[in-house]
Amino acid sequence: MGFKILAINPGSTSTKVALFDNDTQQLDLTLRHTAEQIAAFPNVIDQLQWRKDMILKALAEQGFDVRQLSAVIGRGGLVKPIEAGVYEVNEAMKHDLTNATMEHASNLGGLIAEQIASQVGVKAYIADPVVVDEMTEMARYSGLPECPRRSIFHALNQKATARLHCDKIGKRYEDMNLVVAHMGGGISVSAHCKGRVIDTNNALDGDGPFAPERAGTIPAGELVELCFSGKYTKRDLKKMLAGKGGLVAHLGSNSVMHLIERVEAGDKQAGVVIDAMSYNISKAIGAMAAAMSGSVDAIILTGGIAYNEPVVKYIEEHCSFIAPIAVYPGENEMEALMLNALVVLKGTITPKVYA
Structure with missing residues (x-):
């Protein structure tokens, strides 16, 4: 049995959840959210507990015990600009995700991951959030x-x-x-x-x-x-x-x-x-x-x-x-999250520190 990795990708109308054993996907769940459900929350951050509970319930219904997890990785949110890479969720990141200047469901990814990870005694990560910033000085003007x-x-x-x-x-x-x-x-x-x-x-x-x-x-x-x-x-x-x-x-x-x-x-x-x-x-x-x-x-x-x-x-x-043009339809985000967590678990890379 390999590393058990839970990947979480919150979107505006759904929360995608995938469970991997090393790089082999074992579960692929899309938890849908109606407009009425979303409208019940004044702000995106208010959905945190609701979405987390929904994930845990869905995993339990699939017969998976979260205590088997080796790591949890969430889609990165609108934190401050950072270089590409894998980051462990720490207190500074939790503060910035909770108080993000722009609302987006991705802000919940690292927060949900951290809450589930801390519950079972493993670490939580994000990788390549939407605010990755490697732009040249010229491009900023x-x-x-x-x-x-x-x-x-x-x-x-x-x-x-x-x-x-x-x-x-x-x-x-x-x-x-x-x-x-x-x-x-x-x-x-x-x-x-x-x-x-x-x-x-x-x-x-x-x-x-x-x-x-x-x-x-x-x-x-x-x-x-x-x-x-x-x-x-x-x-x-x-x-x-x-x-x-x-x-x-x-x-x-x-x-x-x-x-x-x-x-x-x-x-x-x-x-x-x-x-x-x-x-x-x-x-x-x-x-x-x-x-x-x-x-x-x-x-x-x-x-x-x-x-x-x-x-x-x-x-x-x-x-x-x-x-030449190459076409790769769809989003490879769950697999990408898994691979980023896996290289950390295997010791191939050391996660970066968010500060």
Whole structure:
């Protein structure tokens, strides 16, 4: 029997839980949360006990005794900017997750992991949170000193998929220049230069391509007018940027698969908006190629939207001149979490200290 690893990935409408024996997956659970259930909690952090209890109940129903665990690893949240890697959950991290300046379900990952781990006497970790920051100084500048560009992207899946691709072709991640586009509820496009993400968009609340639920970069002047129109509160506007923007704002749905079905049924407007999203992703890929002076070994498309052939085909038509395109649909986040915990348990690496 190997190391028993519990991986936890809280999302806005579900909590994904996976149990591994070394690198062999034994359980894969998706605990769904209705809009009504989520609405009962004023803030995301208020869901901590509820989600933890739900996980423990689900594991018990599957006949698993949590006292067998060797480690628990959670999806990293919106802590302060840090380098990529594995971090043990400590008091400083718990404080920053509990008091995060931005609300996101991922803030619960390390907290739930720590509570379950402490209950059974093992350690809790996070790995490659969304605030991984390896950007160059040049990439941080915007046109206003008060508004620097920020690194908030799908670091866990991007890093894991990039390494998977490099392993597949027999290359070292640290030797490659890659543009990686994670396309999900949010979309992040990043320049991976020799193992470091030197530039990326803030995929959470206002930078880069518009996405199923996020507005991406929008014209600054129009946004100022919107802010002072008197029609919206600050909370309303934040929700328009992340949650009710993008495809939801244009077409009333965050499901690319459903919208493509509408296109096939004759909905021309849905077709135009899907193409516009794909166009914006293609432009962002070109920008990240420029960040590496055009020296790109591969373009990698990943995330749930990569299952949709029309989007992939559009991007291929617009970007294949830059570099070969590799498609890895879906998210490899649970496997990535497991692998990060496993290398710590085996002593291959020492976890970093969050301070």
